[in-house]
Amino acid sequence: MKSKTITVGAVAEKIHALIKPGADILLLVPPFTANSPTIAPHLLADIAKGAGFRTDILYLNLLLGSFIGFDLVEKLGPAQQLQYWGMLNERLFARSAHGLPKLGLEAQTLADEALSISGNVVSHRWMDYDARIPLDYRDFLPLEETCFQWVDATAEVLGALPYKIIGFTCRMGQINCSIGLINRIKAQRPEVITIMGGAACAGDMAEGVVSLSE
Numbered sequence: 001m002k003s004k005t006i007t008v009g010a011v012a013e014k015i016h017a018l019i020k021p022g023a024d025i026l027l028l029v030p031p032f033t034a035n036s037p038t039i040a041p042h043l044l045a046d047i048a049k050g051a052g053f054r055t056d057i058l059y060l061n062l063l064l065g066s067f068i069g070f071d072l073v074e075k076l077g078p079a080q081q082l083q084y085w086g087m088l089n090e091r092l093f094a095r096s097a098h099g100l101p102k103l104g105l106e107a108q109t110l111a112d113e114a115l116s117i118s119g120n121v122v123s124h125r126w127m128d129y130d131a132r133i134p135l136d137y138r139d140f141l142p143l144e145e146t147c148f149q150w151v152d153a154t155a156e157v158l159g160a161l162p163y164k165i166i167g168f169t170c171r172m173g174q175i176n177c178s179i180g181l182i183n184r185i186k187a188q189r190p191e192v193i194t195i196m197g198g199a200a201c202a203g204d205m206a207e208g209v210v211s212l213s214e
Helices: 008-018 039-050 060-068 070-075 081-086 094-098 113-118 137-159 175-188 205-212
Strands: 025-029 055-059 165-169 193-197
Touching (some): 008 060, 055 060, 060 137, 094 175
Parallel strands (some): 165 193
């Protein structure tokens, strides 16, 4: 696996081909999720339309897939082992979201699901899990570099667009990517309203997600 250089120009060309100026709201589906429609943004867009607001929807998982391959995006999405235990999809954006080292803290534990969650195998002995996933975290460092460049370039392009509200639908596997993009967009345009919603923002988890933003 080799890293790919992501430029602002390449990202801008793809985004500008998909959305046109004039909408008030932009709803985003960040990596990693299945390469299929997500119903929530479309329902929200219809509600906004009834209230007199125009909404654009952009599937960022497909945008990233156009650079790294759609098969890889699918493998890092829902129903894959790494989605729930290895946390590779979140680790790929840990540097972008929190300024952590590449692949986050103690990346060498990525292949052990219990260690990757909390660093404590004993506390997870009740879980029925495969202790070792057959992978080497170093194999994913080039992909992490590509994702890091992609967040920077994508945020720069999105931040330059005149939307009043930018929203993210977010479940497990999409949190760090969303936080990384939001922090950069807000730094570029402090006045834009950014919103996160979805399964990762339900109940008490909402407070935890808010605490991740700068």
